[in-house]
Amino acid sequence: MFWKKWMLLTLVLVGVILVGSIVLAQEKPKLNIWGRASFAPAQAYWVNSVLYEWAQEKGIDVKITWIPVGDIAAKVVTAVASGTEPDMVIGGMPYTKFAESGLLLPLDDVVDQLGRDDFFEVILQMGTINGKIYAIPMGWEITWLHIRKDLFEKAGVMDLLPFDNEEEVVQAAEKLTGVEEGVYGIGLPLGGTGYDCAWTFLLYWYGFGGGMMTERSSKGVVFGQEPYRSATKRVFAFFKDIYERGLTPPDSGEWVDISNNLAFLDGRVAMTSNPMSIWYAIMTGKPELVPKTLIVPDAFPINLGQESNFIFKSTKNPDLAKEALMVILGDKEKYRQGWCEQSQLYNLPIFKSQMQVLSENWKQGKYPVMLMDPYEAAMRIQFDEWPMTYPLGEATSVMEDFENGWMINDMVIRAVVRGEDPDKLIDEYDAKLKEMAKENYGE
Structure with a gap:
């Protein structure tokens, strides 16, 4: 009797194994x-x-x-x-x-x-x-300056394009602000969440000679050293001038990634820097803006890709x-x-x-919307957004965390919107970057 039960159990186990094998197969x-x-x-x-x-x-x-x-x-x-x-x-x-x-x-x-x-x-x-x-x-994902051609012509600033420096950006923004009721000269993202604030900072920071690390170590952090300190202060001053003079919408300090896109699509701003997602939105939902829009190289274009x-x-x-x-x-x-x-x-x-x-x-x-050959525009790029770290010239997790942790956004808001002392901010974030580098790479 025992052997019959044993055989039955064996057959059942074999059957389970066979069925399981078939299912797995x-x-x-x-x-x-x-x-x-x-x-x-x-x-x-x-x-x-x-x-x-x-x-x-x-x-x-x-x-x-x-x-x-x-x-x-x-x-x-x-x-x-x-x-x-x-x-x-x-x-x-x-x-x-x-x-x-x-x-x-x-x-x-x-x-x-x-x-x-x-x-x-x-x-x-x-x-x-x-x-x-x-x-x-x-x-x-190249940054381009999206402009309202009709407003530029009305304000008489078409001859400034393409911009060679930030002074020309401000000059155009001054004349464009109020060119029509409710129009601001430039859409400048300054919000605490969203990548547009961070990469817009990087666009001018790199253009002005900004930098963060020279090697993978805490000793390699140069954010607070010259000439990088002066480049950071120059960006803060440039942004603050635009914000305090009302050349960008007053709610710019609360913007998220889509905000400057919407401001351009709604006609609130005459120009803004952005990848061509704005053009995509125009082509798929705002055809009336097609003849009014031009895309020109930024003064200091970077690759966000x-x-x-x-x-x-x-x-x-x-x-x-x-x-x-x-x-x-x-x-x-x-x-x-x-x-x-x-x-x-x-x-x-x-x-x-x-x-x-x-x-x-x-x-x-x-x-026809692009005023430069896209191949040539790509070849003008000297800098990439995070995680590339300059002047090191390599990707690092420190830069990755610096942007992903919204540290750049916080720094911009505190310096531009809240008006905190730029030198104290630079010292504070230099110390944070050194601690991050020490944790990731050592002394």
């Missing part, structure tokens, strides 16, 4: 992907279309979650801290701190497969940490994650059309070959 490989939802929704639509089609053909279970611009950094950091990070991120951030901690997969093989020589060097630099590439930006693709080492399917990157970037023409052109050039291509196509199109009159 039938289970699809999975990829959990997060993406940064930009101000040009067409980009997300295009990525969804190509990746879901690829997943269906490969028999892969792909889930793509798009997270708002202002939320993605905090969500990624929280997910990593709790061990619930996605397999990969598309056009997101942060990534430097994860690369420095050994949490990301190197992507040099993907870059080589795509053709290293076809990348712009500055694009690869943004994702290079300690000699290896851990992040591939989705595109150039740090939003990158990266893969966490914890993924169970690293080869599939890299293949997904190749699906997005491998067909360079489709990438240019789907990611760049469908977003009205909110992003410019990371590949020289595709930027050359845009250049030829511009020369043939395809983009």
Whole structure:
């Protein structure tokens, strides 16, 4: 009797094992992907279309979650801290701190497969940490000065374009303010949350010769030293002059990322610096502004395209994650059309070959709103936004935390809106940066 029960139990166990094996064999490989939802929704639509089609053909279970611009950094950091990070991120951030901690997969093989020589060097630099590439930006996100051509002509300041220095910016803003009822000369983001305040600060800070670190150590922090101290004070004085004289809307100190976009679209400001998300909004929802708008190079343009693709080492399917990157970037023409052109050039291509196509199109009159060849505009860029750190010239987690922690925003609000002493602020934030560098890299 005992042996019969034993045989029955054995058969049951064998059956369970066989059924379990069949279920496991039938289970699809999975990829959990997060993406940064930009101000040009067409980009997300295009990525969804190509990746879901690829997943269906490969028999892969792909889930793509798009997270708002202002939320993605905090969500990624929280997910990593709790061990619930996605397999990969598309056009997101942060990534430097994860690369420095050994949490990301190197992507040099993907870059080589795509053709290293076809990348712009500055694009690869943004994702290079300690000699290896851990992040591939989705595109150039160049700052352009969006102007209301009709208001510039009415104020008689068209001859000042393009601006060569901040004095010309102020001169134009003075004449544009009040050129029509309710119009302010410039939209200057000064709010405490949102990246526009931080990158607008960086735009002029780098242009004036600002800098933060010379090496990965607390001793390498030079934020409070000359000539970098004077550059910071110069930005504060420039912003404060515009704010206190009412050349920017009085609520600028409360603006978030979308605020200067809306101010331009609503006709409250005659000019503002921004990537081409404003132009995307005009083309998709404000056609009456098309003939009234021009896009010219900023006095000190920078590249904001740090939003990158990266893969966490914890993924169970690293080869599939890299293949997904190749699906997005491998067909360079489709990438240019789907990611760049469908977003009205909110992003410019990371590949020289595709930027050359845009250049030829511009020369043939395809983009009359742009007063400069996009290829030439990209080549004018000398600085990238965070996590690039100058004068070091490399990505660092200190710069990443400096911006993601809204420290730049806080500093600008205190100096410009609240009128605190700039030297005391510089000393305070110099000390904070040294402490951050010491914690991350040591003395």
